[in-house]
Amino acid sequence: MPVVNPEKLVALQRNPDGIRNICILAHVDHGKTSLSDALIATNGIISPKLAGKIRYLDSRPDEQTRGITMESSAISLFFSMLRRSAPGATPEEKEYLINLIDSPGHIDFSSEVSTASRLCDGAVVLVDAVEGVCSQTVTVLRQTWVEHMKPLLVINKMDRLITELKMTPGEAYIHLSKLLEQVNAVLGSFFQGERMEEDLNWRERVDERIAAAAAKELEKSEKDVVGNSVDIDTMSANPEFEEKDDEDLYFAPEKNNVIFSSAIDGWAFTVRQFASLYEKKLGIKRTAMEKVLWGDFYLDPKTKKVLAQKHLKGRNLKPMFVQLVLEQIWAVYSATTGGDKGKGDPAMTEKITKSLNLTLPPHVVRSRDPRAILTALFSAWLPLSTALLVSVIESLPSPPIAQESRLPGLIDASPGHTHVDPKVRDAMVKSKSSKDDPVVAYVSKMVSIPESELPENKRRGGTLSPEEAREMGRRKRAEIARAQALENGTAEDPVNGLTEAIEDASLEEKKPQDEAQPKEHLIGFARIYSGTLSVGDSVYVMPPKFSPAYPHNSPEPQKVTVTALYLLMGRGLEPLTSVPAGVVFGIGGLEGHILKSGTICSQLIGSVNLAGVSMGSAPIVRVALEPVNPADIDKMISGLKLLVQSDPCAEYEQFSSGEHVLLTAGELHLERCLTDLRERFAKCEVQAGEPIVPYRETIVRAEEMKPPANKELGRGTVIAVTTSKQVAIRLRVRPLPAEVTEFLSKNFNAIKRLYSEHQAEKKGKQTEDQDGSDQEDVDEDGVVDHTKILSLAEFKKQLQATFESVKGQRDVWANVVDQISAFGPRRTGPNLLIDATKEGICGRFLNDNTTSSETPEQNTSSALSPASFSDKIAHAFQLSTLQGPLCAEPMQGVAIFLESVLVTPSPSEEESSLGRLTGEVIKAVQGGIKQGFLDWSPRILLAMYSCEIQASTEVLGRVYDVLTRRRGTILSESLLEGSSAFTILSLLPVAESFGFSDEIRKRTSGAASPQLIWRGYEILHEDPYWVPRTEEEMEDLGEFADKENVAKRYVDGVRRRKGMLVTGRGERREEPPTNTLTSTRPSFSDNYFGKFTSTFPPLLSCPLLISPSLTPRSLAFNSQFPTPSVPFNSIQFDLLTSVFRPQHQLTIELPRPTIARMSLFKPTQSQQNLLPMHSLSRTTSQEKSKEEPVVVASTAEVVPEKKRRYSKTIEYLIVITAIIILCTIIAVISIEVKGHGQKLKDSNSGGVYVNPEVHA
Template sequence: MPVVTTAQLVKLQSRTENIRNICILAHVDHGKTTLSDSLLASNGIISSKLAGKVRYLDSREDEQERGITMEASGISLYFQILRKSMEGEEIIKNSDEYLINLIDAPGHVDFSSEVSTASRLCDGALILVDVVEGVCTQTHTVLRQAWVENVRPILVLNKIDRLITELKLTPLEAQVHLNKIVEQVNAIVGTYFAGDVIGEETKRHEAEKERQLRQEKELESESSTEIAFEEHDDSNIYFTPESGNVIFASALDGWAFRIDQFAQIYATRLGIKESILCKVLWGDYYLDPKTKRFLQQKHLKGRQLKPMFVQFVLENIWAVYDSVIINNNREKIEKIVKSLQLKVLPRDMRSKDTRTLLTSMFNQWLPLSTAVLLDKLPSPIVAQPVRLPRILSIDVKEKPINEVERGLFSCDTSDSAPVVAYVSKMFAVHSDMLPENRRKQFSAEELREKGRLQRIARLHSSDTRVEEKLVLDATASDINHSEIPISESLDASLEQLHLQSTIDSENVVVSQQKPSEETFIGFSRLYSGTIRVGQKLYVLGPKYDPAFPDKHCSEITVKSLYLMMGKEMESLQEVPAGNVFGIGGLEGHILKNGTLSSTKECKNLAGVTLESAPIVRVALEPADPSEINKLSEGLRLLNQADPCVEVLVQETGEHVILTAGEVHLERCLRDLKERFAKIEIQVSPPIVPFRETIVPVSEHQPNKDNVQRGVVTLSTPNKYCTIKVRTVPLPSNVTAFLNQHAITIKSIMDERQQRNKIDLHATEEYEDAIKDITIKGECILSFDEFSNLLQLEFDKAGGNEIWKNVVENIWAFGPKRVGPNLLINNIHNYTRRSWQKYFSDTKMSGSLSSDINEVNSKFVEERASLELSIRDFEEGIHTGFQLATKTGPLCAEPLMGVAYFLEDFTISIDYENVDISEIRQKLSGYVITTMRDACLQGFLELSPRLMLAMYSCDIQATTEALGRVYAVISRRRGRIISDELKDGTPFFQICALLPVVESFGFADEIRKRTSGAAIPQLIFSGFEMLDEDPFWVPTTEEELEDLGEKSDRENLAKKYMENVRKRKGMSTDKKIVEHAEKQRTLKKK
């Protein structure tokens, strides 16, 4: 294949209908990068023999070392397809040229954020599945990501060669195996479809309910239109080979095919229409050799016929592998080459490397690029009207209402169209790798010209007398004035040489003086307009709202545009809509992602769903304390270059980074040391999060003061206020519900916070609060459903009267106002404004100004009164609750699943002898600390427990390695959830739960123990209670007899608790002298 030039690719960028933006998604080691290499070989970028070995798009050194992709990288490819059309009796071949913007995304679970950024830029996705390993953990993730982003997926069943060479399956067994994989993938897609339908139906019922309430209120006529039920068609969402969205491939051997390719081959031979063959070449269809009719299984009548997919497709491929790889039969190979009309070089026929011969044959017979890059993947013109409504959160059926939406939906490339681009991520490249800083490569003509000028210079410096003689002769002689004197020609050449040498020397000086540094480039997709170098655009941040155009918005000038070619880049002057490109000049304006637009009326396109949340954190400090500024700058660059990492500075000044997993952490530390900070860094042991909770205890067990356990009464230090709090564990289903809906709680609390600002003066902030209330209507609509579902969860728990109608009395959530802990008002003679009333429809439909006046008048009256009430300390009570739930009493970790009932709040003050305003100020601080202490004391009076962060661990292992896998999991205090043998394979699929605190080094250990036969995938699954009391000591006679006073059995909860307390600098029960009763051996004098 001849090498494709940059000019050819740039020319195709303006032909939007022939552009395909594709990402490759799969589980780790399912063949994504090998498939990319095979496609690159079709453009002459690498040799076809090196496909799968060079891993061209894995440009990082650690990617090559580990053999996995860590960063999404893109490349633009040229693809030409020949189409045959009939005009009369003549067959005319038409050539169509396509530009393929290909993005290779990682498959490791730690880099799921890269999958999110890649899928947003593309219109189609190749979902690869290893046919031996089948559907794995990350297969679910990438299918979900493709569904969320509304990307059209193509299923690629890869590594079919392993069915032949490793599993030794027959063609008939292989068809059954492949059919099961397709069914599994379709079952996953079906669950996503069902979830969306249920969500839409829920919204429809809410809208119908609201319409009925409005009809009753406004007495609308009965003829008002009802919202009709809408049927959802799921026929086009599934993968079926006959529809062309399933590809059978072996990327390593460089071949792939679709059903319609074989249908085209056999249509002329069998005299059957190609469209009919496409429908019967997959499934339980059989060809009657006598009647040439297609039969289904029920019509076989006992005849042993082979399915058509086996007979016409798989047996041919099996025959090639049998002749070339398994038996290496030269005669059969020559027959196959002759029958398929292939051109195989004699050296390939004589080669001892049978894979080379196999690849050469398949590249001509079933080329991979022809099957993969097909018409089933949409162009930007077709894809954007389908994808953008979901990104913009509008209905697909709605027509564009303004110029920006019209440009986005039509992928308008005209100069008058508004420019709208999405920056998916910022990635760092070395400055020397940029095209403008690359050393210029001279052509042969330029080198000859440079040599000629140097020869003239040498001649001029060595013989000045010859030059003088030539000048005198030219002056004295009678010459034609139209000719150029030799001296002038020589001077001109010398001047040109001097200028060239000056430029070269300046370039050398600049390159020597310019420090080695990283430059950030935006990985972008243009949806509308044409972007040019020097153009001024607005950068819209993730929080940008068109209603407030001056917030989260800045203006930039486009400094540079790049064509993405893997680790290389080529400069561009302009990019039309529909293309994926790189853009420079965004440093200081975009942190991780953002939107570029020529108008401020554009909606924000940012906000990518990240599948993997960062869970592993470490503290960093420089080996040399004087280089702390370099570390801070390096962390800033790392935070911008990685879409998933989080960088924090603790209150103590400690620098902390949060990563998605152990492999992600290693990559971040390597980047810090070698690219961004370039200093030696000391890394703390991984900081693993814990949670603190309580379990129910028997109600007949009072505490030492003969009071019900969990009920605490405390007074402030000056005895003016007394607080009574009852601590109760939340039902497990309620805790899980609150964790699942943390985003909903946050949106509700943000809304409430904005409403509280109404009490302020009529300032700009006050006006913004009013605007926010009128804009954020979705939060109000979803609130009723949230509160109803929450009360339903309490009702499910049952068994306790305290949960009856408890939602109406919720005061706050914690910690951070959104956590899975509740503060509940249970004071009988005190009625505070329920949080639900902030979101009632009557408040929103009524006059906002009257609500403001009512709140302000009550507040003024209470402030003017001569006596204090609980309303003066509501904020202090709430703050104390937040502090208690943020740092628990065991090891200062957040609480989970705890409810605090405020039973009583009494004030005892002699108002005649005190200053009310002074007392109010002092008591505010006292109430905070007293409320916090009461909550923590009530927590300790019950039975406290630690909750461990858990990984869900998926492992595929052979029967021989199964026992060693179990041993490693057991030693790491994990537990097996399920294990089952995958049908048709020798692999067991093991699912286990593993504590995060025990997971470090787990992958390396399991690979060593199994000799690389098992590779785990760890995904954070939540928190699980460790059912051990950290304060347990043997007390009964049996326990003392079995364990002794020192309790030789290890208390795991106490061990974890003390390790965390020691790390945080808190006191521990660790004794300096462990056993003081031992006999002393020191000699007394």
């Protein structure tokens, strides 16, 4: 077939009834791209012989190398077929436009699947005939359900049942029946879950109406009980809930929504095709034949009648699908490739071709390649493209039909849907394409296209203009002359070389923005729902959080001009002048206006926001990036911004430490992003650090815990006193029940919405979309969460029920819900600040009448009260839960009770200033929370993947070996029916997952490939500070526990990465030391000093001399040491080095004994050359005459005095023992030598002498 002219495709866009927007969805390696190749070959874009091999839509080099799709890509195809307008009418040729989108199957790129599905009306879902339903198959089926797309099932790789599993047609039929049941079971679970939710909502509405009616009747007449009951009965009997039928939901071959195919061999069929084939032979109508060709129906060979299973009467007949369909397919394979025998039968092949009235080319018949004969025969008999495209046209809806059923639900789920203009709504639902109708389009993602590949920059035919040809020739001649000069040695003249360099150099100064200007352009991947969009039109770009109720709220929609429109053709683009409703297209001019996704509308007032897409996986893997050449930092930042815009799932953050961090969905996604960053966007060498894995910190009630720090107060109870002794705050830290923590984590968006409403009420503004408490929550990137958002009453009710369901300690959690003051960290996390004071100092977050953390009127001249510190305590709670004491990771599952706040007024008005006490209160509360946290048994929570692996029995042991070494937990294993392959489900820590896929493939020689899906956080039941305590533990494990503490290894790794101080080997001191610079407990949670230690170790290894220099610009940091009875001394670090150009001064508070016992570390010669000596001084005015110069080394822990004496004693004992042993050896050797000399003397004299001492 010749290549279809793009003008013909453009003309077909004007007929919306002839358009089909479809996407191909499947698990990885189930044959999506091979199927796409077969469809593309029908338009002559690639050769049919290369279908399944060239992978046309995989345009990236890494996609071709790995053999998997990483980016969704679209192509428009032409297809024509004969159709009857009515039964019995003459068939007429009709032309169709198929907008095909191929999507990835790997879990790391599930965001690409989400963006593709939003633009389509139907989905072709592929399932491997051998592997069956896999993890990603369930994901894509859920995607079709959420997006309300009509699916079409393709059971691919049918040839594997013949060539690999060696199944008979009867066995294959049973296998296919069970596979179909698995797919339908997945759809049934979606339907059942939705119906249960609708039923629950309906019952809640009925109860509310009954309660409202009862209250109304009681107000009218308290005595009229009869009338009240009648109204209640009438309300409850209202038949509001309608049952839905799921008959049309499932896949069934008799409905022609199931296709059996082998994309690699180029064949596919539906039941309808074989029904048409046997219609004349058996004399049965095609419509009747379609209903009985699949299922438990049998053909009587004598009477030619169809029998049901109950009429068999013991006869051993084959099902019609086996007898009439599968046996014919098996016969073709047996005749061409030989089947089990391995040899083809030319005579049988000729007989088959004659019976089917097929004509094969002579060169194919004479070919010795059996696969060439096989593909040629099937292509002539059951071509894949015909079966698939005919099913797409007949089973999947056109844009007008699809939008009429899909868009009402999509619009109702959008923010502020009640304020959408009815004209806009009507145009979208009815797919109006007139120029006067409002234009509404949705951009699902931004695609980066090299500037050279844009249609306006391409030359037709590849010809050059005369000027360009002359310029290119001149450059070539100059390069050849320069190369010859280098060979002849003429370029060694320095004068000539300098002259050439000056001529080549530009005297104009290069601007940084010119150097960093990208050669990539961002094109919007869009679908238009109404109106007609043309080049040059001005449209509004709606941000993800736009609401038509408040159209001018910040950020206000921007008006942009459409600069270009494109027809998407896989690896290329074709220019368009306009696009009507129902078309998938590319749009230019949105660069810098849309980050990831957005809505385009021709009007601002009454427009609609189609919100965002539902991402399959959140970015969990983070890496810090830096350019190899520091001068390329601007290029890297610009490249990162382009990468984030062009990738739906990638995110970019800049930490407070200055690190540039890239967030990706997985290891494979990270590799692709780094490749794009280096080669396309930044165009400079970028090096990535070790992956940054998130952790969580929590506390548990363990069987064996150390005694509480204060037995009188109880475990977890702390009295935090400020430095000035004016404020004393009593806190109690407790672990939250696991059920409550899980509930808070699941309802993250509900807490976020409630906090926004509280803030709006506090500011006196109307809360946006009060009536849409159950709407979806959209973030800044346009990502939407489809989980239902609870209202305040529902959230409070369910949280109270969760607390009541906790077994044990009900008295502790009684009435806690009414006392909740804040959630943390970031005001939405799974930690609670509970105000247990009688006055309610910090407010009640979940009470309707009060708001949380209301700042009282502050007057520094008035007397201080506990309420004056409410916002300070809440702020300290947020800081503490954001950075826990173990490794500065967020806390989870911790409840902090505020029991009392005692304020002691100072006689001096200046000393009682609220401004000065603010920092002291925050510092004291932070220290108290961390001390109470460490009073329990601390734990870390690991980020976990759910790992699914399919492996044969031969490599099963190797898979288990790799999983065990990487601390994986096996959940289940199941044998795939009809094969020797096992499906293994396990949990794998994200920290151990890097390189896991490559190791599995290497150990199994490619026979096993894992799929890693984000699961959540799982607690690691191991105390990172555990050390042997009992005598038995000491005997078994030694003093320092020879057994590796895995939790401590993870904690130390995070602390080293963050530049925090790391303690010794498994050592944990019961009491905080006062004579060391660092504590065994974590200190300097996230301060400049910790980062400074990691970044500049030579500087801190240098001795620092004492000199008093205290300035107001000093930076004060907390030291985590307990407050002693004596006041603290201040140490002032004066860093006047070339490394820090501005003067930086660090103030650290330490106990007096710490300063007196600091050890001296002499720097190396290289360190002395690098950095100068610095001075340090105690600035305490008291005892200045007693001050002594001390020298500090901050890169190593200072050894205590007692331990140093003990180690010296051991060294002396070792030396003395060695001397004694040496002397003994020398004495024994001398005796032996003396005895041997005496023997020689006696033998010479002929006598025998026996030394009695030696004999004894």
